């Protein structure tokens with residue numbers, strides 16, 4: 208808010224009291240005089256009205272103390288970092304001249320250029336005129352602009368603005384902020400507005416008009432008042448049109464030099480097998496606020512998944528065994544396909560990137576080449592070579608289906624058929640033994656050993672085994 212200097216300050220305190228302005232706002236607008244409440248509620252938008260009078264402003268900024276030097280600056284939303292716009296985004300502004308001469312538009316554009324420059328080359332683009340008249344500092348109406356700057360008179364009728372308290376107040380500026388998803392301490396602007404008193408502007412000198420625009424744009428971009436008279440942010444318009452050292456420092460801390468407040472960009476991984484591992488790589492995320500971290504999600508068709516990270520690296524390797532262990536109930540007839548997705552995070556937000564699927568090559572999937580049956584030790588022993596891939600033992604499932612019939616010397620026989628033995632997920636065994644207490648065995652069986660991705664050819668056997676030492 209900026210007041211015209213000629214009006215005696217003593218006469219202003221009632222006419223432009225903050226309470227009057229705030230009570231006139233719609234109940235749905237969460238507004239805070241910056242010095243009375245710290246709007247750090249996560250996920251909730253707040254808007255800041257610079258709505259105090261000269262008297263109140265001077266009351267909370269002791270003139271003789273901290274903010275009265277050429278290096279002084281203050282923020283509307285103090286904090287580390289202070290509430291600000293994302294300086295890496297392109298912001299647009301529209302102007303509602305409301306019958307005021309287009310010369311004022313030229314002056315506003317000049318002020319905007321000064322502001323953009325002070326913020327470190329922020330993209331603050333003029334996007335034309337609008338008929339929107341902001342009623343809150345985050346009210347840009349249907350303008351589709353980030354910021355609306357409007358000339359108006361105080362009031363609630365069409366074309367008037369409730370933002371202007373009347374009396375000596377020549378302008379009001381501010382912006383609405385919202386905490387970012389990943390860090391409630393970071394408040395980011397989403398809309399801003401300034402309203403200039405149409406009738407005040409007509410009576411003001413050229414220098415004071417420019418000063419007014421610079422001052423309210425200062426509020427729109429997050430600066431609060433200081434009590435140094437050489438600052439653009441001095442609450443009373445003294446016609447200052449040159450930024451003080453403090454103004455520059457303050458803007459520097461709100462602009463590009465303080466880093467972006469943009470979302471982490473999405474990245475899509477690529478996958479490749481490498482020896483006994485699967486290697487996942489992804490490009491570095493760009494345009495992020497703070498150093499990005501990554502989480503990697505590997506998933507299989509059956510819904511099983513493995514989460515890795517967070518990491519600041521841009522690749523990771525996953526041992527094949529760990530990956531194959533993922534499979535909940537492997538289907539030997541289907542090649543193993545892994546899907547990877549990388550989620551990037553920074554202090555502003557998280558973003559999941561595209562998914563990439565990868566089918567492990569046959570060489571990686573592997574399979575034992577042969578299997579055999581034996582009865583030489585009095586036990587029925589079913590053997591298969593150890594199933595390894597590049598030295599890594601893989602979990603396997605034994606599957607033996609058939610019938611076994613024992614013959615005793617007295618001619619009696621016992622037997623069973625069906626699954627003769629099944630061992631799940633065995634990485635170490637190379638054989639399976641079934642005790643058989645009989646002299647000879649008629650065996651008719653199929654043996655199959657399955658891994659996560661492929662299966663041995665079925666070994667079929669029909670044979671009569673004679674127990675060692677038994678006369679055949």
Ligand SMILES: [Zn+2]
Nearest residue numbers: 208209257442
């Ligand atoms: Zn002000």
